[in-house]
Amino acid sequence: MSVRHDGSRRIDRRVRVQGRPVDSYPALAPEAERGSVRRVTVVGEEILHRPCREVTEFGTRELSALIDDMFLTMHVAEGAGLAANQVGVDVQLFVYDCPDDDGIRHVGHITNPVLELPEPGDRRLVDDLEGCLSVPGAAMAVPRTDHAVVRGFDMDGRLLVIEGTGYFARCLQHETDHLIGHTYLDRLSKRDRKDALRQMADRREEVFARRAMKAAGLGR
Known part of the structure; x- marks a missing residue:
């Protein structure tokens, strides 16, 4: 998911990591410091348009490295969220x-997120x-x-149970959509x-040029 153009992503007054409050947190997440930049898939590529597989093996170096790479790729691409199939990996993450x-x-x-939304009568939709x-x-x-x-x-x-409101709720819905093979384009007329x-x-x-410049500036 792309970041808002008002720069909200840089607000760092209060932080929750994995749903829990922390006293402070670096502007660049530690995972991104360890990661490598991967290519971001583009709409039309088959992997973006089919459901992803469940993660079945936890605690592996491969999964940890994928998360690190996704954090750095998200940072370089100026995003607020990134699903695994957006870096070409067919897993629910x-x-x-x-x-x-x-x-x-x-x-x-x-991993393996299940989305829960308010009951239809209790929902407040925001465009x-x-x-x-x-x-x-x-x-x-x-x-x-x-x-x-x-x-x-x-x-x-x-x-894990992660709760979101406002723009973060939008992010959770957007990224979960990716893992079932949908992009936000599927919700448009x-x-x-x-x-x-x-x-x-x-x-x-x-x-693409802006992403390449940012990656080069980080020496990646």
Whole structure:
């Protein structure tokens, strides 16, 4: 998921890591410091349009390294969330470094997430601009609920429950969609989808160049 253009992702007054509050946290997550940049898949590639496999082996070096690489790739691409199939890996995993509407920064990862939304009568839908690192350069208004919960596991197989409101709730819904083979384009009308793809065609090379410059600046 793309970061908001108001720069909210940089707010660092309060931080929750894996759903738990911490006193302080670096601007660049430690996972990103250890990671390597991977190529971000683009809408139209088959891996983005089919459900991902469950993670069945926890506590492995391979899973830990994938999470590290995803954090750095997300940072370089200026994202607020990133799913594993967006770096070409067919597993149910996403990472996030995302603010909510109260300025609280949420950082973490989750595997095999199950999304829970309020009952239809209790839902408050919010139309807000949404982008995607796999739809580079495009942003469209997408209705999402302003509250969401995901239940899953961390990389060591421990149970996780992550709750989000506002923009972070949007992120949780966006990334869970990825893992069932959907992008936000699937939630648009045909006309709006065409508009988003036109935006991507016009701006993707500029986005790719910016990512390459940022990676080079980090020596990656």
